[in-house]
Amino acid sequence: MTTTKTKRIELRAEEEIFDRIQRAASVVHEPASEFVRKAAAERANEILRQDLITVMEADQFDSLMASLDDAGAAPGLAAAARKPAVFKRR
Known part of the structure; x- marks a missing residue:
């Protein structure tokens, strides 16, 4: 599937x-703009993947997982469930 490139990015x-980019692009037989586009897209994907990951210490993670297994009382949640609905279904 071929997509049309309609957006433009300029940089200084x-x-x-600039010369290093030109040389590297020529090594892989690509126009410099395509070389830069691919490199920027790859970096954007990497950053967005990292943005989706939450990192924590192992003992903190174990504590979190253990707390999910503890049903415990939830009086605030029970009280909220008893309140009349704010929105009406159609």
Whole structure:
């Protein structure tokens, strides 16, 4: 499936970085714009994947998992369930 590229991104770079990008793109036989587009998309995917991950200490995770197994009383939740509905279903 071919998609049409309709958005444009412009950037400025130091001459040394520009030359390095040009050389690297030529090594893989791609236009510099395609090389930069792929690199930026890869980095964006990496950052967005990391944004979805929550990291915590192992003992904190174990404590969290144990608390999910403890049914315990939830008086606040029970009281909220007894309140009349704010929204009406149609």
